[in-house]
Amino acid sequence: MREHDTYGMVQVQAWHRLHPHQRTYRDPTGMFAIIEGTVIRVQVSRLPGRRQREPKTLWLWWTGPTDDCDLDRIWQVYIRRFDIEHTLRFAKQALGWTNPKPRTPEQADRWTQLILAALTQLRLARPLVADHRLPWQPPLPADRMTPGRVRQGFAQLLHRIGTPATWPKPGKPGPGRPRAGHRHPRRDIQP
Numbered sequence: 001m002r003e004h005d006t007y008g009m010v011q012v013q014a015w016h017r018l019h020p021h022q023r024t025y026r027d028p029t030g031m032f033a034i035i036e037g038t039v040i041r042v043q044v045s046r047l048p049g050r051r052q053r054e055p056k057t058l059w060l061w062w063t064g065p066t067d068d069c070d071l072d073r074i075w076q077v078y079i080r081r082f083d084i085e086h087t088l089r090f091a092k093q094a095l096g097w098t099n100p101k102p103r104t105p106e107q108a109d110r111w112t113q114l115i116l117a118a119l120t121q122l123r124l125a126r127p128l129v130a131d132h133r134l135p136w137q138p139p140l141p142a143d144r145m146t147p148g149r150v151r152q153g154f155a156q157l158l159h160r161i162g163t164p165a166t167w168p169k170p171g172k173p174g175p176g177r178p179r180a181g182h183r184h185p186r187r188d189i190q191p
Helices: 071-093 107-122 147-152 154-161
Strands: 002-004 006-018 037-044 058-061
Touching: 002 154, 006 058, 006 071, 037 071, 058 071, 071 107, 107 147
Parallel strands: none
Antiparallel strands: 002 006, 006 037, 037 058
16 A cells, blocks of 8 residues: 555555456467466545545556566556547547548558647647536636547637638539549559
C-alpha cells in the first residue's frame, strides 16, 4: 500500500505464472500454446473528480517478464492508456478517421496527418471557444474543456475569424452525369 496524490491509498497485488483455462493461442508450429501471465489487482480509496462514487477494483493481465515487473508502473501506464484509447475513439467516431477508404498507404498517412491536425486545432482553440453545452452537461472552465466540447462551439469561432475563400457564385445546377454514359467499376491499385 502506498499513498497517491490523485487516487489516495493504492493497494496493488499480483499473482504470477497464471494461465487461462482455454488454450486458444497457437504457437508458430500450429500447436496450442499456454500463455502464462500475471494477474494484477488494483484497489484505490477514491476517484479523481468523482468523490461521491465508490471506486471499483481494477483487474489487469500482464504477459511480460515477471522478474522485472514493476506493479506501480503497470497500473499507472494502464490509466494513461485509457486516456489514449478515448482520444483514438474520438478521432474515429467524431472526426471520421476510419470513414474513408484510401487506396494507397500514402493516402492513409495523409488522412491520419489531417486528423491529427484537426485534433491539434481543437486543443489550441480551447481558450477561444465558448462552452456550448447540451442541457444535461455540466459547465466546464476553458482549460478543462474536452475536444468534443470545443467541437460543439467551433462553428462560432470560424464565424469570428472568417475564411480566406470567396463567397460562392450564384448559378444554376450543373448538368450532372451524361445519360448515355456507362460508369466503370473502381479498380484498386495492387501493391
